[in-house]
Amino acid sequence: MRVLHVNKFLYRRGGAEGYLLDLAALQRAAGDTVAYFGMSHPENDSPLPYAGHFPSEVELEPAPSGLRPRTVAAGRMLWSPSSRRGLARVIDDFRPDVLHLHNIYHQLSPSVLAAARSAGVPCVLTMHDYKLACPSYQLLDRGRPCQACVTDGPLQAARRRCKDGSLSRSALLAVESWLHRELGLYDPVQVFVSPSGFLADVMRRAGVFPDRLRVVNHFVDLNGIAAKEEPGGGVVFAGRLAPEKGVDVLVEAVAALPDGVPVDIAGDGPARPALEALAERVAPGRVRFHGRLDKARLHDLVRSAAVVAVPSRWHENQPMAVLEAFACGVPVVASDLGGLPELVEPDVDGRIVPADQPAALADALRDLLADPGRAHRMGLAGRAKVARDFAPDRHLSRIRELYAEAAEARPVRRRSAPAPVGGGVAR
Structure with a gap:
């Protein structure tokens, strides 16, 4: 073909x-x-x-x-x-x-x-x-979940100025979506x-x-992706550093984690400078930014962790960050938006927490970090799910x-x- x-x-x-x-x-x-x-x-x-x-x-x-x-x-x-x-x-x-x-x-x-x-x-x-369904892609209105255009049509984007609060940018996206629909493109x-x-x-x-x-x-192709062999480690985030990914929520949660727990952030994006400044302010010396990594180095980093955090504040679709964490044998703590609850089964291969709540995220991470053996078993359950369903x-x-x-x-x-x-x- x-x-x-x-x-x-x-x-x-x-x-x-x-x-x-x-x-x-x-x-x-x-x-x-x-x-x-x-x-x-x-x-x-x-x-x-x-x-x-x-x-x-x-x-x-x-x-x-x-x-x-x-x-x-x-x-x-x-x-x-x-x-x-x-x-x-x-x-x-x-x-x-x-x-x-x-x-x-x-x-x-x-x-x-x-x-x-x-x-x-x-x-x-x-x-x-x-x-x-949403002219601005993300079901977000200035950073908050929104589904107005889903039910009431794309021109809602202009009325609500949902793209960065800008009437001109929001109107352009609204007209684009409306015109493409009207013309059946x-x-x-x-x-x-x-x-x-x-x-x-x-x-x-x-x-x-x-x-x-x-x-x-x-x-996910498990060939060539080794599973984590030993319990233990810290917390990893892998993904684009943009506001909708909620990495700031993870950084805020770090202060409530036990001293000495490493928190590694892999990826790059427009929010990186602000996130680095936030980390220096609320958790100095406790958050490491690695930038964009190739697959092999990213998988090594994930396997070094006890848990992967996916603290998104938007409705994720089916993020590969979750599936690749499972492939590496590492459990996931994710927010309760979009397709994330379809992937993570609470207390089997991870935890689901309310979005945009650093305290709730810290509680779930701390719970898994406190029992490395349990976290390891949950990660292997995630890998078994990937082998079966993905x-x-x-x-x-x-x-x-x-x-x-x-x-x-x-x-x-x-x-x-x-x-x-x-x-x-x-x-």
């Missing part, structure tokens, strides 16, 4: 990109031919044979300064002719059996779906966030994949193609079923030429 993955970033920027790249590797190992389409970016993996057809880089976080750059960025969010042209050329050369789309919003826009529809290629879209997608039941429920309530929604868990072969089989479903549901192809062999694509 020839699979073309489409995502705005093509390097391990976050969970969506990690999943995309891991799935592509799994598919290649199974004999599929895989190619990529995305936005030009200096950190993109290489080689990317079709990089010459990618649209130019545009940075939206933070928003560009100046009237012209902002106007260009806004136009790109609504519709990107360069993305459509570029993907059309890649489709013509690569001749995919299916387009597997991921985060195409903003930098690519749903214009890429127009290219797929013109070529008659079936489309499957994995939803890694809430963009199709996501109609060419035959199957929408939700990694969590929570996200799927949000999309159903928002009226986002409820008949095309399918829930498919992510996967196996790669199970995931790949389900994804292939959805590819077949999308092919069955697509309009008749407009092209009839046979697919060429090769095309300069890695196998």
Whole structure:
């Protein structure tokens, strides 16, 4: 099978990109031919044979300064002719059996779906966030959980100024989502994949193609991931350092943990300077920031811990941080939002605590740190869950079923030429 993955970033920027790249590797190992389409970016993996057809880089976080750059960025969010042209050329050369789309919003826009529809290629879209129901992605209104747009439509984002309190930024996101819905620009997608039941429920309530929604868990390949062998250790957080991740809640909780407990934070992001300053103020010398780590070093760090903290203050979908902690044989203390309670079973492989409450987080962490043997057994229970419910072969089989479903549901192809062999694509 020839699979073309489409995502705005093509390097391990976050969970969506990690999943995309891991799935592509799994598919290649199974004999599929895989190619990529995305936005030009200096950190993109290489080689990317079709990089010459990618649209130019545009940075939206933070928003560009100046009237012209902002106007260009806004136009790109609504519709990107360069993305459509570029993907059309890649489709013509690569001749995919299916387009597997991921985060195409903003930098690519749903214009890429127009290219797929013109070529008659079936489309499957994995939803890694809430963009199709929430214009600002995260079900947050200035840092607080919010589902106003889910029930009352995307224009609520402008009324509530939910994007950083800015009317102009919130209005742009609201208009973008409203216009894309009104024009039916996501109609060419035959199957929408939700990694969590929570996200799927949000999309159903928002009226986002409820008949095309399918829930498919992510996967973790346990081959090459050793389990923690001995009890003990401290606390680890792994993820993007952004306000919605609640890392500040963990830092605030550190002061209530026993003296000498190491707290390690792996990852990078816009909140890092503020978090480092907070740690120096409330827990001097007790929090270590490691920056972004490759997988091997991250897994080593996780295995050194007694527990992994996921203190998110937004509705996480199905974060790989939880699954990879379990794969390493380490239990997880997570907040009670989004898909997190679907992953963590209290007192079996972790604990669930109220979001945004440092005292509750500290209590749960302290409880596991006080009984290293119990924490170790819980971590191994998490690893057993991953082996049972999140196996790669199970995931790949389900994804292939959805590819077949999308092919069955697509309009008749407009092209009839046979697919060429090769095309300069890695196998």
